[in-house]
Amino acid sequence: MLRNRIQEAVEKAYREGVAKGAFPDVSLSASHQVVPPKQEVHGDFASNLALITASRLKRSPREMAGCLAKTLKSDPLFDKIEVAGPGFLNFFIATTWWQKNLRTIWEAGDSYGESDAGNGRLVQLEFVSANPTGPLHVGHGRGAAVGDSLARVLKAAGFNVEREYYINDIGNQMRTLGASVYLRYLEHFGHEVEFPEEYYQGDYIRDIASSIASGEGDRYLDMPQESCLTFFIDTAVKIIASDIRKDLEEFRVHYDNWFSEKTLHESGLVDRTISELQDKGYIFEEEGALWFRATALGDEKDRVVKRSNGILTYFASDIAYHRHKLERGYDLLVDIWGADHHGYVARVKAAIRALGYQEDKLHVLLVQLVNLLEGGKIKAMSTRAGEFVTLREVLDDVGSDAARFIFLTRRCDSHLDFDLDLARSQTQENPVYYVQYAHARLSSVFRNAREQGISLTKPQDIDISLLSTPEDIKLLKQLDAFPCLVADSALALEPYRVSYYLTELAGQLHSYYTRHRFIADDEDLTQARLLLADVTRRIFHKGLGLLGVSAPEKM
RNA sequence: CCGCCCAUAGCUCAACUGGAUAGAGCAGCGGACUUCUAAUCCGCAGGCUGCAGGUUCGAAUCCUGCUGGGCGGACCA
Numbered sequence: 001m002l003r004n005r006i007q008e009a010v011e012k013a014y015r016e017g018v019a020k021g022a023f024p025d026v027s028l029s030a031s032h033q034v035v036p037p038k039q040e041v042h043g044d045f046a047s048n049l050a051l052i053t054a055s056r057l058k059r060s061p062r063e064m065a066g067c068l069a070k071t072l073k074s075d076p077l078f079d080k081i082e083v084a085g086p087g088f089l090n091f092f093i094a095t096t097w098w099q100k101n102l103r104t105i106w107e108a109g110d111s112y113g114e115s116d117a118g119n120g121r122l123v124q125l126e127f128v129s130a131n132p133t134g135p136l137h138v139g140h141g142r143g144a145a146v147g148d149s150l151a152r153v154l155k156a157a158g159f160n161v162e163r164e165y166y167i168n169d170i171g172n173q174m175r176t177l178g179a180s181v182y183l184r185y186l187e188h189f190g191h192e193v194e195f196p197e198e199y200y201q202g203d204y205i206r207d208i209a210s211s212i213a214s215g216e217g218d219r220y221l222d223m224p225q226e227s228c229l230t231f232f233i234d235t236a237v238k239i240i241a242s243d244i245r246k247d248l249e250e251f252r253v254h255y256d257n258w259f260s261e262k263t264l265h266e267s268g269l270v271d272r273t274i275s276e277l278q279d280k281g282y283i284f285e286e287e288g289a290l291w292f293r294a295t296a297l298g299d300e301k302d303r304v305v306k307r308s309n310g311i312l313t314y315f316a317s318d319i320a321y322h323r324h325k326l327e328r329g330y331d332l333l334v335d336i337w338g339a340d341h342h343g344y345v346a347r348v349k350a351a352i353r354a355l356g357y358q359e360d361k362l363h364v365l366l367v368q369l370v371n372l373l374e375g376g377k378i379k380a381m382s383t384r385a386g387e388f389v390t391l392r393e394v395l396d397d398v399g400s401d402a403a404r405f406i407f408l409t410r411r412c413d414s415h416l417d418f419d420l421d422l423a424r425s426q427t428q429e430n431p432v433y434y435v436q437y438a439h440a441r442l443s444s445v446f447r448n449a450r451e452q453g454i455s456l457t458k459p460q461d462i463d464i465s466l467l468s469t470p471e472d473i474k475l476l477k478q479l480d481a482f483p484c485l486v487a488d489s490a491l492a493l494e495p496y497r498v499s500y501y502l503t504e505l506a507g508q509l510h511s512y513y514t515r516h517r518f519i520a521d522d523e524d525l526t527q528a529r530l531l532l533a534d535v536t537r538r539i540f541h542k543g544l545g546l547l548g549v550s551a552p553e554k555m
Numbered sequence: 556c557c558g559c560c561c562a563u564a565g566c567u568c569a570a571c572u573g574g575a576u577a578g579a580g581c582a583g584c585g586g587a588c589u590u591c592u593a594a595u596c597c598g599c600a601g602g603c604u605g606c607a608g609g610u611u612c613g614a615a616u617c618c619u620g621c622u623g624g625g626c627g628g629a630c631c632a
Contacts (some may be wrong), residue, residue: 035571038578048574051612061612085575086612131632173632289630300558300628307630314632342559343627368560369626409580410568413560415625417567422581431580433594441592448591488571500569503579514587514596555594 001115001483002101003045005077006091007034010047013071022067023059036481043082043090044477050087061087098476099464105479105535106459112535113542117487118159124325125151127336128248129166132240133177134202136247136391138418139338139370144391145407145548146367147336148253149495152546157490162330164257166321169237170265171314176200178233182225184209185232189218208236247392251400252548261317270312270320273355274305277319282354292319297350318344319351326357334493339366339413365493367412374420398423401549405432408547409499431503435544436552438506442537443553445518449530454519456530466528471512475532478505482539486546495546502543509536 011032018025037046050065065083072081072089080092105112127147130140151161168174180199184206187193195201212220212235220228241258248255264270274290277283282293288308292315295302305316325333337344345366349359372379372389379389394403402423409431410416422430449455467476482501489497518529544551 031573033571033574035574037575038570039575042575046574051574054612088575168632171632287630291630304630309630311630313630338626339560340626341632345559366560414568415561419567422567430594434580437592437594441595445591452591485571492572496569497571500579507579510595511597513591514593517591519591555592 001487002093002097002480003034003036003484006045006047007032009072009075009077010034010049010068010089013068014049014053016071017067023053023064036477037088037090042084042088043080044093045091046084047089047091048087050083050089054087065089095468095473096465098473098480099467101480102464102467102476102531102535103459106531110538110542112538113482113486113546114156114158115483115487116158117491118154118157120158120160121331122160122162122329123154123332123334124162124164124328124330125154125334125336126164126166126325128253129168130244131168131173132237132244133173133200134240135204136244137388138372138391138394139367141251141391141394141403142370142407142412142416143336143338143367144248144251144253145404146365146412146495148251149404149408149498149547150334150336150365150490150493152548153486153495153498154490156542156546157487159490162256163254164259165255166259166261167237167241168261168314168317169241170262170317172311174233174237175229177236178229179225180205181209181212181232181236182220182229185212185220188213189221191221204240205236208239211239247390247395250395251391251404259321261321264317264320264324265312269324270316273320273323274312274316277354280354292347292351292354294347294350297353299346299350303347315347318348319355322348322352322362323355326352326355326361330361333362334365335362336365336367339368342366363493365412368415371415371417372420373417394418394420394423401436402430402432404548405435405499408496409503411494411496432549433555434510435499435502435506435540436549437555438509439537439540439544439551440553440555441513442509442533442540445530445533446537447553449519449526452519454526454530456534457527459531462527462531463524464528464531466525467532469516471508471515472532475508475512475536478508479535479539482543498543498546502540502547505536505539505543 017023031052032047032049034045034047036044047068050061050068054061054064062083065087069081069083069089072078077093077097078091079094082090082092084090125147128136128140128144130136136144147163151163154161176199180195183193183195183199187195188206188209212232220231274283277292278290282296283305284291284293284302289304290306291302292305293302294300303315304313305319306312322333335348345364348364349362352362353359372394397420406418406423407416467473485497485501489495516529518526518533520526520529541551
């Protein structure tokens with residue numbers, strides 16, 4: 001990663017200046033950045049170190065930058081160093097470095113893009129965690145794509161990652177679910193029932209009821225609801241959870257753990273946690289209910305953990321659940337929630353502090369809601385009323401690749417319009433194919449080369465100086481940026497950056513493709529370009545893999 | 556009434572988290588296939604970054620106040 005190397009070099013030059021007494025010692029804040037400038041004329045990388053320190057040193061930034069430049073000039077990596085604008089240091093990298101770097105990338109093989117930025121820290125990602133009361137809808141799909149892709153990116157950046165799905169398999173809504181199925185079961189056998197409005201209306205409830213009917217017959221007909229409710233709940237949850245699992249599998253989303261809320265109660269952890277918080281003075285009683293004193297820890301209201309009827313709230317489970325997670329020893333917890341749950345962030349963080357942990361142990365990623373568009377109109381969605389577009393429908397319709405890519409081309413806190421017509425379209429407008437096509441084109445180059453009896457020789461024997469056109473250099477630079485991109489994307493918890501990178505890389509590749517032939521008339525040139533093609537293709541493969549999107553050999 | 560998020564080209568979104576002249580893709584217009592895949596490329600056009608102040612070397616980005624949209628605010632989940 002060239003950027004890191006330059007950053008270190010600049011900071012080292014600064015410390016040398018300090019040692020020589022050229023300028024006083026001021027701690028370098030994290031705001032020192034070495035980044036590629038927007039304008040090409042400003043070089044390959046720029047440092048703002050002089051700008052951020054000068055004011056504190058009461059020095060002119062340009063003068064400081066000049067000092068640093070003098071020290072850095074001896075490094076053969078740089079073709080030219082300029083002091084520009086208000087005091088930027090602009091670095092121009094020697095062409096030969098970019099070319100040689102291609103061999104380095106090639107040698108890294110399939111691991112290119114990986115880094116140890118995460119230092120082996122253990123991160124737990126919890127995402128989707130939809131209640132097992134119905135099928136996943138499109139909004140869950142977004143959470144799934146973001147969570148799964150983030151996990152892949154973190155792993156590539158040297159974090160250890162565990163993915164977890166929290167199943168709310170206990171409580172009031174489970175009773176409602178069981179009762180809904182029970183009533184449909186009665187209906188199945190021709191009984192007249194009154195189906196309450198607040199029950200689950202979707203057709204899938206009928207499907208579950210009839211599958212119970214065909215498996216178990218009418219043996220529950222004469223039983224009072226109370227005695228068979230548990231059976232209906234368990235069966236419904238089992239069926240729905242397994243459907244959810246199947247949908248996620250098809251979406252290429254995998255979990256390490258499926259964590260049941262029920263087990264938190266069965267093990268007594270919920271009660272134990274509450275009584276411990278009580279000992280610490282964070283729980284008080286009022287009007288017959290138990291409250292968590294969240295206001296003492298930054299939340300705007302105190303929250304009920306046990307209602308006056310003796311029933312624990314879901315928040316009580318959430319406290320115990322996060323405690324359980326914290327005690328498992330993760331360095332960082334990431335929860336991915338729908339943006340409509342933003343009100344929960346403060347109270348869960350308050351709970352974490354009450355449990356004696358730093359609140360920044362938990363990072364909550366809020367994923368904005370998805371508007372599904374068809375024919376330019378928004379499709380309404382309501383889970384209860386059974387009016388929603390399921391993830392499965394979307395997958396059957398547009399496919400996993402298009403869906404995942406669209407979910408991952410937006411930062412997650414922006415509202416997302418999912419245009420079904422666009423996702424469905426097999427042509428131009430659909431951005432997924434743009435990237436996949438680049439991979440397919442490169443694969444095709446190698447198919448043709450093989451047919452002509454050409455194969456890539458050892459990189460050491462290839463004359464890489466032949467890769468000297470502006471398109472070559474541009475591509476070489478973009479290839480170098482990949483590991484940095486992955487690391488940054490992981491540290492910022494922003495997997496969408498990968499899709500932007502790949503779109504840009506695809507643009508450069510397509511442009512290159514129309515201008516130059518990989519299989520050229522000249523043998524040496526062909527070898528050099530095939531090396532470039534091979535490395536580029538591997539980055540597409542790797543990058544698409546980070547998004548969970550396939551990299552087709554043919555399209 | 557209170558709180559959180561959003562507002563950038565006609566549309567959907569970027570801008571490396573405070574950096575230099577705000578960029579892509581669609582849509583629009585004009586060009587490029589007897590040569591490795593035209594699901595592609597090249598060019599043109601498109602902007603007072605919702606409005607008004609403030610902070611500093613420097614603001615789409617930070618702070619304040621407005622405007623408009625989304626979502627929350629139960630002993631519901």
